[in-house]
Amino acid sequence: xxxxxxxxxxxxxxxxxxxxxxxxxxxxxxxxxxxxxxxxxxxxxxxxxxxxxxxxxxxxxxxxxxxxxxxxxxxxxxxxxxxxxxxxxxxxxxxxxxxxxxxxxxxxxxxxxxxxxxxxxxxxxxxxxxxxxxxxxxxxxxxxxxxxxxxxxxxxxxxxxxxxxxxxxxxxxxxxxxxxxxxxxxxxxxxxxxxxxxxxxxxxxxxxxxxxxxxxxxxxxxxxxxxxxxxxxxxxxxxxxxxxxxxxxxxxxxxxxxxxxxxxxxxxxxxxxxxxxxxxxxxxxxxxxxxxxxxxxxxxxxxxxxxxxxxxxxxxxxxxxxxxxxxxxxxxxxxxxxxxxxxxxxxxxxxxxxxxxxxxxxxxxxxxxxxxxxxxxxxxxxxxxxxxxxxxxxxxxxxxxxxxxxxxxxxxxxxxxxxxxxxxxxxxxxxxxxxxxxxxxxxxxxxxxxxxxxxxxxxxxxxxxxxxxxxxxxxxxxxxxxxxxxxxxxxxxxxxxxxxxxxxxxxxxxxxxxxxxxxxxxxxxxxxxxxxxxxx
Amino acid sequence: xxxxxxxxxxxxxxxxxxxxxxxxxxxxxxxxxxxxxxxxxxxxxxxxxxxxxxxxxxxxxxxxxxxxxxxxxxxxxxxxxxxxxxxxxxxxxxxxxxxxxxxxxxxxxxxxxxxxxxxxxxxxxxxxxxxxxxxxxxxxxxxxxxxxxxxxxxxxxxxxxxxxxxxxxxxxxxxxxxxxxxxxxxxxxxxxxxxxxxxxxxxxxxxxxxxxxxxxxxxxxxxxxxxxxxxxxxxxxxxxxxxxxxxxxxxxxxxxxxxxxxxxxxxxxxxxxxxxxxxxxxxxxxxxxxxxxxxxxxxxxxxx
Numbered sequence: 001x002x003x004x005x006x007x008x009x010x011x012x013x014x015x016x017x018x019x020x021x022x023x024x025x026x027x028x029x030x031x032x033x034x035x036x037x038x039x040x041x042x043x044x045x046x047x048x049x050x051x052x053x054x055x056x057x058x059x060x061x062x063x064x065x066x067x068x069x070x071x072x073x074x075x076x077x078x079x080x081x082x083x084x085x086x087x088x089x090x091x092x093x094x095x096x097x098x099x100x101x102x103x104x105x106x107x108x109x110x111x112x113x114x115x116x117x118x119x120x121x122x123x124x125x126x127x128x129x130x131x132x133x134x135x136x137x138x139x140x141x142x143x144x145x146x147x148x149x150x151x152x153x154x155x156x157x158x159x160x161x162x163x164x165x166x167x168x169x170x171x172x173x174x175x176x177x178x179x180x181x182x183x184x185x186x187x188x189x190x191x192x193x194x195x196x197x198x199x200x201x202x203x204x205x206x207x208x209x210x211x212x213x214x215x216x217x218x219x220x221x222x223x224x225x226x227x228x229x230x231x232x233x234x235x236x237x238x239x240x241x242x243x244x245x246x247x248x249x250x251x252x253x254x255x256x257x258x259x260x261x262x263x264x265x266x267x268x269x270x271x272x273x274x275x276x277x278x279x280x281x282x283x284x285x286x287x288x289x290x291x292x293x294x295x296x297x298x299x300x301x302x303x304x305x306x307x308x309x310x311x312x313x314x315x316x317x318x319x320x321x322x323x324x325x326x327x328x329x330x331x332x333x334x335x336x337x338x339x340x341x342x343x344x345x346x347x348x349x350x351x352x353x354x355x356x357x358x359x360x361x362x363x364x365x366x367x368x369x370x371x372x373x374x375x376x377x378x379x380x381x382x383x384x385x386x387x388x389x390x391x392x393x394x395x396x397x398x399x400x401x402x403x404x405x406x407x408x409x410x411x412x413x414x415x416x417x418x419x420x421x422x423x424x425x426x427x428x429x430x431x432x433x434x435x436x437x438x439x440x441x442x443x444x445x446x447x448x449x450x451x452x453x454x455x456x457x458x459x460x461x462x463x464x465x466x467x468x469x470x471x472x473x474x475x476x477x478x479x480x481x482x483x484x485x486x487x488x489x490x491x492x493x494x495x496x497x498x499x500x501x502x503x504x505x506x507x508x509x510x511x512x513x514x515x516x517x518x519x520x521x522x523x524x525x526x527x528x529x530x531x532x533x534x535x536x
Numbered sequence: 537x538x539x540x541x542x543x544x545x546x547x548x549x550x551x552x553x554x555x556x557x558x559x560x561x562x563x564x565x566x567x568x569x570x571x572x573x574x575x576x577x578x579x580x581x582x583x584x585x586x587x588x589x590x591x592x593x594x595x596x597x598x599x600x601x602x603x604x605x606x607x608x609x610x611x612x613x614x615x616x617x618x619x620x621x622x623x624x625x626x627x628x629x630x631x632x633x634x635x636x637x638x639x640x641x642x643x644x645x646x647x648x649x650x651x652x653x654x655x656x657x658x659x660x661x662x663x664x665x666x667x668x669x670x671x672x673x674x675x676x677x678x679x680x681x682x683x684x685x686x687x688x689x690x691x692x693x694x695x696x697x698x699x700x701x702x703x704x705x706x707x708x709x710x711x712x713x714x715x716x717x718x719x720x721x722x723x724x725x726x727x728x729x730x731x732x733x734x735x736x737x738x739x740x741x742x743x744x745x746x747x748x749x750x751x752x753x754x755x756x757x758x759x760x761x762x763x764x765x766x767x768x769x770x771x772x773x774x775x776x777x778x779x780x781x782x783x784x785x786x787x788x789x790x791x792x793x794x795x796x797x798x799x800x801x802x803x804x805x806x807x808x809x810x811x812x813x814x815x816x817x818x819x820x821x822x823x824x825x826x827x828x829x830x831x832x833x834x835x836x837x838x839x840x
Contacts, residue, residue, distance in 0.1 A: 179790025402572030
């Protein structure tokens with residue numbers, strides 16, 4: 001028994017790729033290959049072997065023999081071509097499409113024969129074949145008519161009869177009570193086997209409950225009725241779960257350092273209100289001073305109860321070999337922080353312990369953060385307390401997510417403490433954050449035509465070079481430089497990266513917790529359970 | 537049916553229509569004006585600007601508020617409540633499905649709550665008896681307790697004892713959370729009404745004729761005492777419905793309340809307006825039925 005926080009709006013991940021749809025895809029569909037979220041290595045799935053041209057632009061993939069869809073129809077190369085046709089179809093307007101465009105151009109996919117597919121990239125692309133991770137191969141025989149008619153978006157809606165949802169995954173949809181529960185049973189035609197050649201999946205059935213919030217989910221886990229939760233464990237739940245673990249009800253496992261640390265950033269848009277009112281808020285020295293005024297270890301200890309590591313930037317040690325240990329984590333140094341603030345023209349002119357700007361205004365700003373995320377609310381409060389030591393007055397305001405993003409997109413804020421979810425460790429998959437024109441270029445969201453600063457232009461250039469390089473070592477070198485440039489200019493400040501803790505029912509076996517979502521269900525075909533004791 | 541009754545019903549129907557129109561339009565406009573906008577999750581999840589812009593365009597979000605509102609009102613004439621951004625599907629079938637769940641929850645809660653009526657008759661008949669001594673403080677406490685607090689308490693009880701299931705779709709906790717305050721309200725009302733009815737001349741005359749106390753209570757006093765309770769039936773239906781919104785969120789019941797909460801959080805304007813419209817229709821219908829019943833029973837009401 002597992003839980004989702006929201007019901008799926010569709011059973012077609014090309015239509016919507018939120019958490020529920022992503023998890024259902026893992027259950028019911030399969031991709032050509034998988035980037036293992038624990039080892040980060042590429043693993044064969046529907047494709048068993050692949051070769052590339054010397055320029056790494058053309059890839060030839062051999063497909064697994066004898067694979068059948070869950071309705072018994074054979075899987076062929078035509079299904080792969082169909083999936084890409086659907087992905088790029090303008091009428092479908094897939095959420096996933098942009099991730100499969102290289103510099104705005106689509107991949108060309110051709111069926112050489114029933115068992116061979118050829119993919120051609122429009123230009124060099126660093127991650128290469130890894131791009132196929134997460135793209136479910138759809139059944140052409142079920143959906144081709146809908147694609148031709150332009151109705152694919154409606155084909156696998158939430159009221160679709162379960163038997164119509166056909167796939168190559170380990171399970172098939174067997175029941176759907178909208179808003180309450182989903183039932184999946186073993187796909188009799190699933191192609192996967194374990195190391196010993198035994199047929200997968202081990203489980204006969206997976207039941208999903210729709211549990212809208214993490215508090216209710218905790219209660220279900222506590223009562224022993226839920227085996228796998230939707231999300232990572234919150235710091236505030238660790239104590240309760242440790243007690244449950246000691247009673248043998250749940251197992252707690254640490255997956256590693258998380259990939260989604262929260263960040264503090266200021267509105268650096270040149271046209272913003274703060275640029276006129278308090279230009280010092282946009283000064284690099286001001287951000288450097290804050291970075292030095294913060295006691296990161298205190299945040300780790302008090303907010304995350306020690307289950308975190310101090311960090312210097314957005315790339316945490318969880319990013320494996322993409323993480324550059326050369327970027328030093330700042331240590332609290334109040335004297336240097338004060339010197340930097342003085343350099344920015346901020347001194348205590350009135351002798352009241354609070355700094356003043358050259359116009360005599362107190363150095364004060366408001367941090368907006370996400371209501372209900374206790375780690376963010378506590379960090380923001382602690383930040384306010386720590387910055388008092390250097391004479392900076394900070395207010396913290398917690399808002400619901402939409403209101404917070406509303407302030408962000410309207411350039412109507414001083415500072416924000418927030419974060420986004422990362423779905424990959426490869427920097428080439430994160431252009432929206434790194435590139436100056438990206439949709440999640442936090443500190444200047446509307447930077448469009450050209451980078452606002454020289455260092456942003458430098459990061460843009462470096463990022464494009466690493467994304468286009470097919471030399472893995474070169475990509476790593478370039479990305480280490482990007483991290484250093486980021487640390488030198490600090491457009492966003494990072495303090496702590498929580499260690500990802502996963503809790504699951506102690507009767508579940510085969511769990512290999514991942515720092516990427518979903519932390520447990522990613523290898524659902526290899527999970528097994530000890531049957532419940534009668535009466536439990 | 538007299539002309540005064542027809543005019544009364546016509547006035548009440550018109551008032552109900554105005555209520556539905558005002559509530560749903562206000563929900564539409566206020567959600568639109570609230571800070572933030574829809575599809576922020578696409579942005580947070582790393583969606584690119586082009587994808588977000590295309591989605592806005594496809595869903596018609598790039599048009600002015602007045603145009604969107606005009607289209608929505610026009611759609612209402614065809615029973616089209618618009619399209620949800622979150623579900624990417626028409627609002628009407630989603631709202632209908634969730635409203636049916638809320639109606640099921642409310643019906644079960646109401647059935648449980650009706651136990652308050654006979655208990656109220658018994659406590660009203662003997663205000664100094666042991667039953668009153670036990671029931672009255674419990675009822676007063678439950679009346680004072682909002683359903684959402686009751687739901688949290690019941691969740692704790694369910695987890696601690698295993699007496700009720702807390703699985704999604706289980707009716708135990710949400711229906712009791714709604715029913716208990718309502719049952720207590722009915723008990724208090726019925727108890728006072730019964731005590732008053734027992735002092736009415738006709739009931740006292742029945743007792744003087746030598747009828748048994750049980751017969752006087754259940755055949756003469758109890759029916760009379762139901763009238764004031766029936767008079768506030770509309771209010772009770774309203775409180776049941778509004779209480780269910782909070783209870784659904786806390787207990788995870790997949791009804792209109794939870795749907796609306798999610799829609800508000802996601803700034804899903806059409807879905808919020810659709811939920812508000814369905815909710816307003818239910819409330820207006822409940823009040824209308826209660827008004828009509830009261831008017832039939834008491835002709836003086838028609839002048840109101």
